[in-house]
Amino acid sequence: MNTLKSLNLDPHKTHGAIREIALGKAANSLSELLLEYGERDPRLCYVGVDTMDAAFQKRFPERAFDVGIAEQNELGLATGLAKVGLLPVVQGWSPFTPLRNFDQLRTYLCRHQSNVKIVTTTLGLANCSHGTTHHDLESIALYRTVPNLVVLAAMDDAQFRAAFHAAMAHEGPVVVMGPPELYAPGADARYLERTLSHGTFTIGRAEWLRRGEAATVFAVGSALHYALDAAGRLDAEGISVGVVNMCSLKPFDSGAVLEALSISRVILSVEEQNPNGGLGSAVAETIAESGIAARFQRMAIPDQYVENLGDWTYTRQGVGLTADRVISRLKRLLGRE
DSSP, X not given: OOOTTTXXXXXXXXXXXXXXXXXXXXXXXXXXXXXXXXXXXXXXXXXXSSOOOHHHHHHOGGGEEEOOSOHHHHHHHHHHHHHTTOEEEEEEXXXXXXXXXXXXXXXIIITTTOOOEEEEEOOBTTTGGGOXXXXXXXXXXXXXXXXXXXXXXXXXXXXXXXXXXXXXXXSSOEEEEOOOOOSOOGXXXXXXXXXXXXXXXXXXXXXXXXXXXXXXXXXOTTHHHHHHHHHHHHHHTTOOEEEEEOOEEXXXXXXHHHHHHHHOSEEEEEOSSOSSSSHHHHHHHHHHHHTOOOEEEEEOOOSSOOOSOOSHHHHHHHTTOSHHHHHHHXXXXXXXX
């Protein structure tokens, strides 16, 4: 088995500054947002799972709860708090939310349409070096099956803030999958330096990051970084590729898929999830139900556990999720290999 040590990669030294940015931004933004909403809404409370927000606890000790490492209890408590008129913000680590508390999510929180906001991080392989138990390969597929649940996914810190505001304005349960906090990004740490300008965040609407006439890539979370890299490199070769950020996964923006089909009949989905039931499945369902003939493929983590570990860059390479592979797949779909 490959490890960070055997690869001569020390994320604490090699990419220390960028690693600190990746770990700190989302957490700091959530803390700031909690204080902002806590000041103006006495209903707002925090529920953590060994994740207590120290700043919020200091300012509002009577509204700060932490159940320890007990995800089932976390959602049970949040549901109860919502039922008595409070507005809980739940902080969770994926994959443990939703894997360890899926029954509570389904049967307690969403069945009662509880006004609870769940914020998670480490979608996909972001928590790469911790091993299979910490890889989030199933969240999107699971969340898509739960009635009454809104599911949002932010690609960076700026979009996370916008998604959080949208979630708080919505009456009912919402999951906001924050930008993946990459513990050991490796050589692709450069992706984290990308700054994008986002428009208004609207629940149920995707975001076109770039438009292209040859093909369109649909991606979510950290996969957007190497999808954009691939599209930029193809553009330099004269192949124009669009990239869509599926930041609203439920409700799903089928209109964005149909719009892409009106431009080109070549579609690729890219995600750091299991291929079954996730973003690729949602795109495929839309294409199939539209009756429009298209060339479509899914890129995802193969239907397997990821055991060959290193940093984020190395681990993704092992399962074929890189900008080079996106380029190769698009060229094959376009018949330009």
